[in-house]
Amino acid sequence: MSNSSDLLTLIQHKRVELYSAADQYGLNHFETINCSQHLDELLNKLSAINHPGTREES
Template sequence: MNKIEEKRLTLFETAQKFGINATETIRCSQELDSLLNGCRGGLNPAAQIEHGRTAGKKEAFS
């Protein structure tokens, strides 16, 4: 958990220094995502939400 907290703080500092769309910030965000995914052992939160919405439903294509 310490690694996650350290990376989260680094992400905030990087975003303040370079902006949220900077390559450094995006890379740091992806590293944080990887750490979080490792703790949760699977899908990221957005994928879990999307999976929950579409579970058991068939998609219709026009």
Template sequence: MNVNHYSTLISTISIKRKEMITNAEEYGLTHKRTLNSSQELDKLINEYLHLKNNCGRS
């Protein structure tokens, strides 16, 4: 696994999580902005888990 990509992904997940929380507080849980942030966060977390699970596999 590329360490730079891994570190960047973790940072991006943290930023996106904060964005989602801010959107939820400002607009509500069912607002389009909150839902979009949540979906983007899901994609980032899935990518992270995929990289983590495949680390060391050939």
């Protein structure tokens, strides 16, 4: 990941993918949950870039 702009683009695409999965499969389907978890990871990375030192990394 070269910068936060690339990360923001990935987040936007993952959100669209999440909405699509939720519409197609429902909220409790593993595809939707998996997509949501990946989006969470991307958002956590963005937060770590924008607010370094405010959270312990695992």
